[in-house]
Amino acid sequence: MSNENTSIHDFEIKLICEYYSLLERQGPGSPEVTKKALSFVDKLTEHSKIADLGCGTGGQTMVLAQNAPGTVTGLDLFPKFIDLFNQNAQKLNLQDRVTGMVGSMDKLPFQQESLDLIWSEGAIYNIGFETGLKTWKPFLKKGGYVAVSEASWFTNERPEEIDAFWQDAYPGIDTIPGNMQKMQDSGYIPIASFILPEDCWIDHFYKPQVRAEKIFLNKNAGNKTAIDFIANQKHETELYYKYKKFYGYAFYIGKKI
Numbered sequence: 001m002s003n004e005n006t007s008i009h010d011f012e013i014k015l016i017c018e019y020y021s022l023l024e025r026q027g028p029g030s031p032e033v034t035k036k037a038l039s040f041v042d043k044l045t046e047h048s049k050i051a052d053l054g055c056g057t058g059g060q061t062m063v064l065a066q067n068a069p070g071t072v073t074g075l076d077l078f079p080k081f082i083d084l085f086n087q088n089a090q091k092l093n094l095q096d097r098v099t100g101m102v103g104s105m106d107k108l109p110f111q112q113e114s115l116d117l118i119w120s121e122g123a124i125y126n127i128g129f130e131t132g133l134k135t136w137k138p139f140l141k142k143g144g145y146v147a148v149s150e151a152s153w154f155t156n157e158r159p160e161e162i163d164a165f166w167q168d169a170y171p172g173i174d175t176i177p178g179n180m181q182k183m184q185d186s187g188y189i190p191i192a193s194f195i196l197p198e199d200c201w202i203d204h205f206y207k208p209q210v211r212a213e214k215i216f217l218n219k220n221a222g223n224k225t226a227i228d229f230i231a232n233q234k235h236e237t238e239l240y241y242k243y244k245k246f247y248g249y250a251f252y253i254g255k256k257i
């Protein structure tokens, strides 16, 4: 039974990877927002070491590398994403400074106190905001920075439908002051936080999915798991349009003391 469950799970993961591989980004964000978050980070040099955790196919990593000196290692759990990541680095002639590797953000393959900057867009939720910040801190040099984007509540109260959706999808979701407090409690100076504009969701994440959905459903015609997955994506998109006053992504930038 457990083998059967594992293979169903593997099958789902394979389909989800296939779907997200059709997209330049696997989460909300934009080049402008990546550059804005980077503007809060001081003192990077050509010797700086940067890690992008949960990098996906590297949409934001390439922007980071084009706007910051030093070397960037992208880390992601899924080999298919890392293959695409390395192809993207090559296409942009960044392969000497940007390398993708397969690995998990809860077991970092770096030396302690070796990194100047840890970046992570829309991925820290995989291990939880506070756990991520605490787990990653030993790998940063003193005075090094962390910059992460995370789904966040904008208000203290919100309609029941959207509250229930997030309590099921990610019960760790918190307000912006709540996350800033967690950053401080984890041993960082909270340097800045800002809300990602709506175009990060609409133009850079949801609109590109219209084309991806068509390709994916054509390729997986009649596959119930694929059809259900796309129905879920659509439901999530509708909820965003309906409740975007109440939640979105925020960037959090902190400095290790």
Ligand SMILES: C[S@@+](CC[C@H](N)C(=O)[O-])C[C@H]1O[C@@H](n2cnc3c(N)ncnc32)[C@H](O)[C@@H]1O
Binding pocket: 024, 025, 026, 027, 028, 029, 053, 054, 055, 056, 057, 058, 059, 060, 075, 076, 077, 078, 081, 103, 104, 105, 106, 120, 121, 122, 123, 126
């Ligand atoms: C929502 S996507 C964001 C991807 C990318 N940063 C972006 O903004 O387009 C989350 C990423 O986290 C990766 N991921 C999930 N669990 C992980 C883990 N334990 N370690 C590393 N990456 C992980 C997924 O494969 C996926 O690429």
